[in-house]
Amino acid sequence: MTVAQPTRTTQPTLIASPPGTGGEASPLPQRILMKGNEAMAEAAIAAGCDAYFGYPITPQAELLEWMARRMPEEGRVFVQAESELAAINMALGAAAAGARVLVSSSSPGISLMAEGMSYMAGSRLPVVLINVMRGGPGLGSIGAAQGDYLQATKGHGHGDYRVPVLGPSSIAEAIDLVREAFAIAERYRTPVILLADGILGQAMEPVSPNFEALAPSTPDWTLDGADGREPRVVKSLHLRPEDLERHDIALQAVYEEIEANEIRWAGEELADAEIILVAYGTAARVSRTAVQRARAQGLRAGLFRPISLWPFPAAALREASAGARAVVAVEMSAGQLVEDVRLAIEGKVPVFHHGRMGGMVPTPDGVVGAMRQAWAVTDGGAA
Amino acid sequence: MTSQPQTGDQDVQLAEGGRTVYRRPLLLSNPTSYCPGCGHGIVHRLVAEVLEELDLGHRTILVGSVGCSVFAYDYLALDAVESPHGRAAAVATGVKRYRPDKVVFTYQGDGDLAAIGTAEIIHAAARGERFTTIFVNNGIYGMTGGQMAPTTLVGQRTTSSPLGRNPATTGYPLPVTEMLSLLPGVAYAARVSVASPMLVGKTKAALKRAFEVQLEGRGFSLVEVLSTCPVGWGMTPTEAMEHLATDVAAVYPLGTWVDRAKGVAPAMPLTMEAAKAVAGPAVHPADTAPEA
Numbered sequence A: 001m002t003v004a005q006p007t008r009t010t011q012p013t014l015i016a017s018p019p020g021t022g023g024e025a026s027p028l029p030q031r032i033l034m035k036g037n038e039a040m041a042e043a044a045i046a047a048g049c050d051a052y053f054g055y056p057i058t059p060q061a062e063l064l065e066w067m068a069r070r071m072p073e074e075g076r077v078f079v080q081a082e083s084e085l086a087a088i089n090m091a092l093g094a095a096a097a098g099a100r101v102l103v104s105s106s107s108p109g110i111s112l113m114a115e116g117m118s119y120m121a122g123s124r125l126p127v128v129l130i131n132v133m134r135g136g137p138g139l140g141s142i143g144a145a146q147g148d149y150l151q152a153t154k155g156h157g158h159g160d161y162r163v164p165v166l167g168p169s170s171i172a173e174a175i176d177l178v179r180e181a182f183a184i185a186e187r188y189r190t191p192v193i194l195l196a197d198g199i200l201g202q203a204m205e206p207v208s209p210n211f212e213a214l215a216p217s218t219p220d221w222t223l224d225g226a227d228g229r230e231p232r233v234v235k236s237l238h239l240r241p242e243d244l245e246r247h248d249i250a251l252q253a254v255y256e257e258i259e260a261n262e263i264r265w266a267g268e269e270l271a272d273a274e275i276i277l278v279a280y281g282t283a284a285r286v287s288r289t290a291v292q293r294a295r296a297q298g299l300r301a302g303l304f305r306p307i308s309l310w311p312f313p314a315a316a317l318r319e320a321s322a323g324a325r326a327v328v329a330v331e332m333s334a335g336q337l338v339e340d341v342r343l344a345i346e347g348k349v350p351v352f353h354h355g356r357m358g359g360m361v362p363t364p365d366g367v368v369g370a371m372r373q374a375w376a377v378t379d380g381g382a383a
Numbered sequence B: 001m002t003s004q005p006q007t008g009d010q011d012v013q014l015a016e017g018g019r020t021v022y023r024r025p026l027l028l029s030n031p032t033s034y035c036p037g038c039g040h041g042i043v044h045r046l047v048a049e050v051l052e053e054l055d056l057g058h059r060t061i062l063v064g065s066v067g068c069s070v071f072a073y074d075y076l077a078l079d080a081v082e083s084p085h086g087r088a089a090a091v092a093t094g095v096k097r098y099r100p101d102k103v104v105f106t107y108q109g110d111g112d113l114a115a116i117g118t119a120e121i122i123h124a125a126a127r128g129e130r131f132t133t134i135f136v137n138n139g140i141y142g143m144t145g146g147q148m149a150p151t152t153l154v155g156q157r158t159t160s161s162p163l164g165r166n167p168a169t170t171g172y173p174l175p176v177t178e179m180l181s182l183l184p185g186v187a188y189a190a191r192v193s194v195a196s197p198m199l200v201g202k203t204k205a206a207l208k209r210a211f212e213v214q215l216e217g218r219g220f221s222l223v224e225v226l227s228t229c230p231v232g233w234g235m236t237p238t239e240a241m242e243h244l245a246t247d248v249a250a251v252y253p254l255g256t257w258v259d260r261a262k263g264v265a266p267a268m269p270l271t272m273e274a275a276k277a278v279a280g281p282a283v284h285p286a287d288t289a290p291e292a
């Protein structure tokens, strides 16, 4: 059984609604006000990002703009690509050459990157991809949304592969998770997605400017010209089915390792909760406020917040909800997260969905209403 | 790395007075599995010879593409990375920007470069990326069974233009080298052919010049090699070579379009001089980057 990482469960304040932004230990005067997109960019630079490739799209553009200024200052690589297709493939090249690479975009651009991500997964190339999600489908809206949950967690591109997905709820947490995303990417030689949303990208919050570095890794597979050694090939092609199956089995073994080691979640007020909300990202912040309001009104509510969206903290959620009357998935999408919640809970507790779409954000009162409804239609006998 | 001998197999002891007249380039590792009469094998060999003669094998990174040459990394003993179909120029941008001290080249077919990858090649050229592109134009999608490409000749029958390419609905052959030569970022652009031993010699010279231009950090260098696909063209190898020397050459003129260091360049809509007059000289990060 995988358990939550202690640092995460003992610091539930990380998900506080504003102004709780994590790093609560540091006194206010030491904090600086930063936009989420800029904070994530600076976190990547601090973590040792060697190369950034991107293409402008709202609500992610400030990330690219920050990198345009800061990466050359640091003597590192910045290219504004001609498309997201080009950006992800520049990332592929730089990663193959050994660079620590960041790519960012928002929903439509992320769709364009699907083929490249599949190639990078197949070629075992690390990269961190930040998706500052907006409303869809299609050109959709530029409002914050979470409609790319299934795309991110169930594969993104073609073929049998998975991508670790991290969903920060605050800017401070996003700063930490950017660094962790690079660490996971390099530890397992895999792309990693940081699933943020338009509110997280656009909001300004006070953050402690204690961005941390990540030690450089020294891989033995990167390309630098075969000087005094055998040539290396970075590729995803294995033409003979028996060879490709062997490669795919090796990939699946890596995913099992990730599932065993990289589960992250946080919980609040879970011990006696009758109704448990499950939410990530901005929806989790709304949910936190809703939990407080419900409790003030006498409804014992709790919040389970997955931080790793793949691997999903299924066992932890199953345990946490064992004594609950109902579970409500709160999301800024039509019912995507709720699928994982149902799979995790295995029918043991009734599961409901409360979501807004298109760039609309659930309100705390709306969430409280959903909890009341769940309470009303269940008999509490499930536990 | 010591310079490799120009001729002779390292393992073979020559008899007294003996002279090597032919040997495999050391960078050519395995026999290729191309169809008889296919031009790819010739171009591979030339690339191997040129890199060997310039002593670059130990610091070159091949950016492969998707087409019949997808296994180029099996034939050339070089560090190599695969690209998705059409994206080689973007992949090479990533490699070269991170490792500006290495020699980087893409090897792409005409479907790869001139259809699905047009955006990437145009913008890599426009940015003046300091890598070399070897563009093997056989006027057809060889790998997928001989379908029409943007480079297919007017009237040419392919599996997806069974009545012959009709320009009224499918346009005319795309003159990639002429188009790219209009861009100030292009430091070298030439079209060559493998239609005869004499032309193969010229192809080798063009490849060498392209790599030299890259080594001098002058910008993007392109060699379009007109090549054969006897299988896709429905011809014997001999017929295909004749067709290449005549009909194909008539549509795609050979020559050096750009060699900026030597003052060869067409009139451009926006000259580098005009651009600089407005903005001042450009400084490439690779020329100013702090020592790693």
Ligand SMILES: Cc1ncc(C[n+]2csc(CCOP(=O)(O)OP(=O)(O)O)c2C)c(N)n1
Binding pocket: B066, B067, B068, B069, B085, B108, B109, B110, B111, B112, B113, B138, B140, B141, B142, B143, B144, B149, B229
């Ligand atoms: C995204 C995508 N679309 C289509 C293909 C199928 N495909 C593979 S090679 C190729 C055409 C190759 O033609 P060309 O680049 O001219 O190379 P040649 O085989 O003629 O040397 C196509 C369409 C693919 N691999 N990926």
Ligand code: SF4
Binding pocket: B033, B034, B035, B037, B038, B039, B040, B068, B138, B142, B143, B228, B229, B230, B231, B232
């Ligand atoms: S199909 Fe054409 S391009 Fe491909 S190997 Fe055969 S001859 Fe060469």
Ligand SMILES: [Mg+2]
Binding pocket: B067, B109, B110, B111, B136, B137, B138, B139, B140, B141, B142, B149
């Ligand atoms: Mg072709």
